[in-house]
Amino acid sequence: MSDLYIHNSLSSKKEKFIPINKDLIGLYVCGPTVYSDVHLGNCRTFTSFDIVYRYLQYIGYKVRYVRNITDAGHLDGDADIGTEDKMAKTAKALKLEPMEVAHHYTVGFHKMMELFNNLPPNIEPRATGHITEQIEMVQDILENGYGYEVNGSVYFNVQKFAEENDVYGKLSGRVIDDLLSETRDLKNQGEKRHSADFAIWIKADEHTLQRWNSPWGEGFPGWHLECSAMSTKYLGSRFDIHGGGEDLKFPHHENEIAQNCGACNVVPVNYWMHGNMLLLNGRKMSKTPDPITGISNSIMPQDLFSGKNEFFSKAYSPMVLRFFMLQAHYRSTLDLSDEALLAAEKGYYRLMEANHRLQDLVHTGEENIHENENEQIEKMIQAAIDDMNDDFNTPKALSRLFVLVNKINSIHTNQINISSIKEETFNKLKKVFNDFIFDIFGLKDETQSTDESTAHVLDGLMDLIINIRQDARTTKNWGTSDQIRDKLNELKIKLKDSKDGTSWTIEK
RNA sequence: GGUCGGUUGGCCGAGCGGUUAGGCAGAGGUCUGCAAAACCUUGCACAGCGGUUCGAAUCCGCUACCGACCUCCA
Numbered sequence: 001m002s003d004l005y006i007h008n009s010l011s012s013k014k015e016k017f018i019p020i021n022k023d024l025i026g027l028y029v030c031g032p033t034v035y036s037d038v039h040l041g042n043c044r045t046f047t048s049f050d051i052v053y054r055y056l057q058y059i060g061y062k063v064r065y066v067r068n069i070t071d072a073g074h075l076d077g078d079a080d081i082g083t084e085d086k087m088a089k090t091a092k093a094l095k096l097e098p099m100e101v102a103h104h105y106t107v108g109f110h111k112m113m114e115l116f117n118n119l120p121p122n123i124e125p126r127a128t129g130h131i132t133e134q135i136e137m138v139q140d141i142l143e144n145g146y147g148y149e150v151n152g153s154v155y156f157n158v159q160k161f162a163e164e165n166d167v168y169g170k171l172s173g174r175v176i177d178d179l180l181s182e183t184r185d186l187k188n189q190g191e192k193r194h195s196a197d198f199a200i201w202i203k204a205d206e207h208t209l210q211r212w213n214s215p216w217g218e219g220f221p222g223w224h225l226e227c228s229a230m231s232t233k234y235l236g237s238r239f240d241i242h243g244g245g246e247d248l249k250f251p252h253h254e255n256e257i258a259q260n261c262g263a264c265n266v267v268p269v270n271y272w273m274h275g276n277m278l279l280l281n282g283r284k285m286s287k288t289p290d291p292i293t294g295i296s297n298s299i300m301p302q303d304l305f306s307g308k309n310e311f312f313s314k315a316y317s318p319m320v321l322r323f324f325m326l327q328a329h330y331r332s333t334l335d336l337s338d339e340a341l342l343a344a345e346k347g348y349y350r351l352m353e354a355n356h357r358l359q360d361l362v363h364t365g366e367e368n369i370h371e372n373e374n375e376q377i378e379k380m381i382q383a384a385i386d387d388m389n390d391d392f393n394t395p396k397a398l399s400r401l402f403v404l405v406n407k408i409n410s411i412h413t414n415q416i417n418i419s420s421i422k423e424e425t426f427n428k429l430k431k432v433f434n435d436f437i438f439d440i441f442g443l444k445d446e447t448q449s450t451d452e453s454t455a456h457v458l459d460g461l462m463d464l465i466i467n468i469r470q471d472a473r474t475t476k477n478w479g480t481s482d483q484i485r486d487k488l489n490e491l492k493i494k495l496k497d498s499k500d501g502t503s504w505t506i507e508k
Numbered sequence: 509g510g511u512c513g514g515u516u517g518g519c520c521g522a523g524c525g526g527u528u529a530g531g532c533a534g535a536g537g538u539c540u541g542c543a544a545a546a547c548c549u550u551g552c553a554c555a556g557c558g559g560u561u562c563g564a565a566u567c568c569g570c571u572a573c574c575g576a577c578c579u580c581c582a
Contacts (some may be wrong), residue, residue: 033580041582045582086580172511172512173511250577276576285581333514340532344531353545402531409546482542
C-alpha cells in the first residue's frame with residue numbers, strides 16, 4: 001500500500017499524511033448553519049468530505065468524524081452594527097422559536113445527507129449545546145491576554161496575537177500588516193480596538209432571542225467560536241484534519257486557528273483541507289441574492305431531483321449528482337450544466353450495469369492465461385488506489401474504473417475469455433470494483449429495488465414478460481415484442497437483448 | 509484596488525516536463541428481425557505571445573479574459 005498524500009491548505013502542497021495517533025484519526029468538518037435549506041453547493045462540500053471519511057476508513061484507519069451544526073451565534077452582518085444573527089432573523093420572519101428554526105432545517109439537512117448517501121459523522125455537536133465550553137474558551141483567551149472586554153462583549157486581539165505568534169494569516173495567505181493597516185480607512189470600528197479584531201462573545205440587546213448568561217453579562221458566542229470549542233472538546237487541542245468549504249478559509253478558519261491557539265497555546269490542526277465551489281452559470285452557488293439582479297445563484301437539491309427548476313431540462317437523481325461530483329477533483333470548481341448532468345447520468349448507469357455483470361460472472365477455471373489482459377487489470381486496480389492516495393483523486397480513480405468497465409463488458413460478451421483471466425485477478429477485480437463503487441465512492445444502486453419482497457415480485461413479473469416477448473419473437477410477431485419493449489421503456493425499464501437472452505434494468 | 513486560483517477537443521473534466529486520461533455527444537464498423545446494449549475503429553485539445561529545454565498543455569515572463577476571497581456563504 002502506497003502512502004496517502006493530502007493537499008494541505010497551510011502549505012499549499014501535497015504532504016504525506018502522518019496521523020498524530022495511528023489508532024484514531026481526528027476529522028473535523030464545518031457543518032451547516034441551520035437557518036435555511038442547504039443548497040447543492042453545500043451538498044458538494046459534505047460529499048467531498050464523506051469520500052475522505054470513507055477512504056480513510058477503507059485503508060484501515062479508525063476515524064472520529066465530527067461535523068457541527070451551527071444553531072447560534074452566526075452573525076448576519078457586522079458584530080458592531082447589529083447583533084441579530086441568522087437564526088434570529090429567520091425565527092422572527094417565521095414567528096418561530098430559534099430552536100424550532102434550527103430543528104426544522106437540521107432535519108432537512110439530515111434528510112438531504114441521506115439522499116446523497118453521506119455517512120453520518122460520529123459526533124454532530126451543536127453550538128447551543130456547547131455554550132459552557134465556549135464561555136470557558138473565551139475565559140482562556142482572556143487569561144492568555146489575547147482578548148479584551150468592552151461593554152459586555154469580548155473581542156479577540158488580532159494585533160497582539162499576530163505579534164506574539166507567527167500564525168495569523170498563514171492559512172488564508174493574508175499579510176498581517178495589510179490586515180492591520182486597513183484600520184486607517186475604516187469608518188466603523190465601534191468597540192474594536194482594531195478592524196482585524198473579531199467578536200468572540202457578543203452582548204445581547206433587547207432584540208436578541210438566543211441569549212445566555214456569562215461572566216460578561218447576557219450574550220451569545222461569536223460565529224467562529226463554536227468550531228474551536230467543539231473541535232477541542234471532541235478531538236483535543238491538536239488533531240489531524242480539518243475540512244470545510246474554500247469560502248470559509250477567511251475569516252472563519254483563520255479566526256478558528258487564532259482562537260484555539262489563543263486558548264490552548266498550540267496550533268490545532270495538522271492538515272487543513274478545503275473543498276472548492278460548485279458553480280452555476282459559471283459563478284459560485286450562493287444563497288445570497290445578487291445585489292443587482294436580486295436573483296440568488298443557487299439551486300435546491302430537491303428542485304433538481306424533481307426536475308422542477310428553471311435551469312435543467314429534466315430531473316436528475318441524487319446518485320447522478322454524486323457521480324457527477326466524483327468526476328471532478330474536490331479542489332477544483334465544478335460547473336453544473338444540463339449537458340454535463342446528462343453525461344453523468346449515462347456514465348453512472350454504465351458503471352452500475354457493469355458492476356451487475358461483474359458480480360454475476362462466475363470464474364470457471366483457468367485456461368490459456370492471457371498475461372497481457374491480467375497485467376492490465378491488475379495495473380488498473382492498483383492505479384485506482386494510487387489515485388485515491390494522491391489527495392483523493394476521485395476523477396482519476398473513476399477513469400480507471402471505466403477502463404475496467406470495458407474489460408468487464410468484454411468478459412461478459414466473451415470477447416475476453418473468462419478462463420484466460422487468473423482466478424485471483426478476477427476475484428480481486430470483483431471485490432475492489434465493488435468496494436470502490438459502494439464503500440469508497442459511496443454510490444447507491446438506484447437501479448435496484450431496496451425492498452426485498454418487492455424486488456422478488458418484480459423479478460418474477462419481468463421473467464414472465466420477457467418470456468412472453470421471447471415467444472412473440474420466436475413466431476416473428478414483431479408487433480407484440482416491440483410493443484412490450486416500448487411500453488417498458490416508457491416505464492424506464494430498459495431491455496437488453498443478447499445471445500444469452502434478455503436482461504433488464506430500471507433507470508430512474 | 510490587494511491576495512490567490514483558473515483558461516484543456518462539441519460539453520463536463522483529469523493530467524502539471526517525453527506515455528491513449530475518462531465520461532457524454534459525433535463518425536464508421538461488428539452483432540441484431542429492427543432497435544437498444546456491448547465491442548472494435550475514429551478526434552491533428554491544451555487562451556495569446558515570447559523564453560528555458562533534446563523535448564512544454566505541463567517550467568518562467570508578459571498580455572487578455574474568467575472566478576474566488578478581502579463583508580454572510582460549503
